[in-house]
Amino acid sequence: xxxxxxxxxxxxxxxxxxxxxxxxxxxxxxxxxxxxxxxxxxxxxxxxxxxxxxxxxxxxxxxxxxxxxxxxxxxxxxxxxxxxxxxxxxxxxxxxxxxxxxxxxxxxxxxxxxxxxxxxxxxxxxxxxxxxxxxxxxxxxxxxxxxxxxxxxxxxxxxxxxxxxxxxxxxxxxxxxxxxxxxxxxxxxxxxxxxxxxxxxxxxxxxxxxxxxxxxxxxxxxxxxxxxxxxxxxxxxxxxxxxxxxxxxxxxxxxxx
Amino acid sequence: xxxxxxxxxxxxxxxxxxxxxxxxxxxxxxxxxxxxxxxxxxxxxxxxxxxxxxxxxxxxxxxxxxxxxxxxxxxxxxxxxxxxxxxxxxxxxxxxxxxxxxxxxxxxxxxxxxxxxxxxxxxxxxxxxxxxxxxxxxxxxxxxxxxxxxxxxxxxxxxxxxxxxxxxxxxxxxxxxxxxxxxxxxxxxxxxxxxxxxxxxxxxxxxxxxxxxxxxxxxxxxxxxxxxxxxxxxxxxxxxxxxxxxxxxxxxxxxxxxxxxxxxxxxxxxxxx
Ligand SMILES: Nc1ncnc2c1ncn2[C@@H]1O[C@H](COP(=O)(O)OP(=O)(O)OP(=O)(O)O)[C@@H](O)[C@H]1O
Ligand SMILES: [Mg+2]
Numbered sequence: 001x002x003x004x005x006x007x008x009x010x011x012x013x014x015x016x017x018x019x020x021x022x023x024x025x026x027x028x029x030x031x032x033x034x035x036x037x038x039x040x041x042x043x044x045x046x047x048x049x050x051x052x053x054x055x056x057x058x059x060x061x062x063x064x065x066x067x068x069x070x071x072x073x074x075x076x077x078x079x080x081x082x083x084x085x086x087x088x089x090x091x092x093x094x095x096x097x098x099x100x101x102x103x104x105x106x107x108x109x110x111x112x113x114x115x116x117x118x119x120x121x122x123x124x125x126x127x128x129x130x131x132x133x134x135x136x137x138x139x140x141x142x143x144x145x146x147x148x149x150x151x152x153x154x155x156x157x158x159x160x161x162x163x164x165x166x167x168x169x170x171x172x173x174x175x176x177x178x179x180x181x182x183x184x185x186x187x188x189x190x191x192x193x194x195x196x197x198x199x200x201x202x203x204x205x206x207x208x209x210x211x212x213x214x215x216x217x218x219x220x221x222x223x224x225x226x227x228x229x230x231x232x233x234x235x236x237x238x239x240x241x242x243x244x245x246x247x248x249x250x251x252x253x254x255x256x257x
Numbered sequence: 258x259x260x261x262x263x264x265x266x267x268x269x270x271x272x273x274x275x276x277x278x279x280x281x282x283x284x285x286x287x288x289x290x291x292x293x294x295x296x297x298x299x300x301x302x303x304x305x306x307x308x309x310x311x312x313x314x315x316x317x318x319x320x321x322x323x324x325x326x327x328x329x330x331x332x333x334x335x336x337x338x339x340x341x342x343x344x345x346x347x348x349x350x351x352x353x354x355x356x357x358x359x360x361x362x363x364x365x366x367x368x369x370x371x372x373x374x375x376x377x378x379x380x381x382x383x384x385x386x387x388x389x390x391x392x393x394x395x396x397x398x399x400x401x402x403x404x405x406x407x408x409x410x411x412x413x414x415x416x417x418x419x420x421x422x423x424x425x426x427x428x429x430x431x432x433x434x435x436x437x438x439x440x441x442x443x444x445x446x447x448x449x450x451x452x453x454x455x456x457x458x459x460x461x462x463x464x465x466x467x468x469x470x471x472x473x474x475x476x477x478x479x480x481x482x483x484x485x486x487x488x489x490x491x492x493x494x495x496x497x498x499x500x501x502x503x504x505x506x507x508x509x510x511x512x513x514x515x516x517x518x519x520x521x522x523x524x525x526x527x528x529x530x
Binding site: 056058081082084085087088089091093095096097098099108109112113114154157158161 | 423425426428429430431432433434435436439443444447448451
């Protein structure tokens, strides 16, 4: 048994996940300190999303432990709904609730889960919408917003719950290129404010600039990790180098057999 | 030169189209004239549109017949909707016995004629369980029979609606700390119900028509719905006009409702894009 590090925001030990015969995560050990921003990079299918989804138990790990703020989420007796409130998650496809207005999206879980009063939920929602630069969109419906605006509402929705950790799974991959900057800007601000963040991304410039640490995954294991200057700037492994050359200069990539 | 002479009498495409269209209209006009001259207008009018008979229907056909038809339909629909929602959730449950029960119910009651259910409720239950009192008497029986019939259809419709809500919606709700049940109530079911409003409107039209089967429940004069009144008065007066009057009462409701269902459906299709 590894010792629990109560100072860590997220601690993962011996994490494995298989879908039937397909082993997607094959032993992940890894920690995120409070206030740290960690970017996870790696080729498609390497298990990045699965890792992130194991952190808030959207996927049930096959083996291993996940701790958030010292509480073991993989404990079968833990109140998973209570534990999840402390972990915000932002999805590639936004997943806003289309039948609710922007304000409704940001207040519903505050009201139903945290049992906040209507006024308090409303105030916190508006504060967080200001934070993501969408104070003027409170009454709009998701279908009336651009992808970038929807994603920022999704961030506000997660922030309104007051999470200790925020998970981002390729938050800009579904966006038109000119909208990516708005979302990354909000995330950068969040990082500066000291939020603990775990970000799966293909935006290397964001990782280089904002991340305290970059983790490169391939084939369900962590291949290497370290400061961005090291992992992105001067990777130790050939697999990392090959991946980075393909991401940074897609036109020059060689066709793989 | 000879080729040209042969080609000359052939019609152009436009001429041919005109000729065919003219022929079709001609046949139609001949058929109408023929039918109109053969029909015995006097007999038809006295049998199907006799004002004297129609007058005896009022106001009962509206204050009793249409009122009861609407009452049976609405209570049956409400019961069917509630039961259908429960069955749909059971059908999607992770607990196998619930699933089996829902599947069995849906398979059985979709496969039976509505009339058999009415006979079961009206005649079978009182024989099998002597002394059973239905709340509301015939009204309770009609609501139960219509509810039993429609619940099976509505369960399948609602299940499809729930399954049409993208998986990410449940994931987003759970990520915010909602329990499965809370996510269902606040996020999934409201979206599913929107999707199923058009098919449920169609189901309402079907129920409105099936409510006529209540005449097999053994109703008093004040409990008769449209069809029963039409049947009774037709028999008493020896005239078909009451059936026509009842038909008009049905169509006044079913045609607009059917149109509404199609409009809602079209709007939803547009909204999805
Ligand atoms: N629910 C599931 N059932 C079966 N297989 C799954 C499931 N979810 C993911 N997988 C498989 O697990 C592997 C890793 O998927 P994952 O989504 O974690 O990759 P990823 O690194 O996020 O890739 P991408 O960059 O394309 O998002 C893939 O081969 C995928 O097909
Ligand atoms: Mg992924």
